[in-house]
Amino acid sequence: MPITQLRLTALTLLTGCLLTLLSACSFSPTITEDPLPASASEQAITKRLEQHYQHWQKVPYRYGGTNKSGIDCSSFVQQTYKTVFKIQLPRSTKQQARTGKTVSLKSRRSGDLLFFKTSRNYQHVGIYLGNNRFLHVSKSKGVIISKLNQPYWQRHYWKTTRVL
Structure with missing residues (x-):
């Protein structure tokens, strides 16, 4: 194989490795099955979230915590x-805060993630339900x-992000 072709092959492999590494640094949510259609109304999203809340x-x-014996936000x-x-969202609040698109508080919709900085080192996350309500896990009252x-x-x- 000529030297120029070897260099081109090596450069192609190196570029592919760099792209793989760079893409691993950011997180995009993974849709695991048939998601709620983009055309779904806010009322439909709110209803599904409220039904889910009834179980939790x-x-x-x-x-x-990760189950019904105890869970964190x-x-x-x-x-x-x-x-x-x-x-599929990442596990930590910090990672979740980097997911989706930041939207203004005025533009929030049902299903948006709401983030709070409750202390210097602690962040909290909940899910907006509409009508100034949000679903979350309280340290004192649970879900x-x-x-x-x-x-x-x-x-x-702190901020609102939209994943849906």
Whole structure:
């Protein structure tokens, strides 16, 4: 094989490896099955989320928890998206905050992820339901629906992202 062709082959392999490494640094949600159609109304999304909530209501908070004996906010959001929308999200709040497109608070829709910075080192995530309500896991009350216009949540609100 001529030297120029060897160099071209090596360059092609190197480029492919670099692209693979770079793509591993970012996360795109994985759609595992038939997702909710893009044309689905906000009411349909809200209804599915509220039905899902009925199965999880008052499940206690547990840091690192992943099931009905105790669950944390990011695991609940991850499992909700997988169950309700057939979309695989990353496990941690920090990774989830990097997923999707940031939208303004005024533009939020049912199914959007709401992020809060509740302390210097702690972030919280919930799912917007419409009408200023969101679904999340409270440390004291477990899986609940809260009002976004409560002073605590207004004070700690960080951003909204859209995955759907």
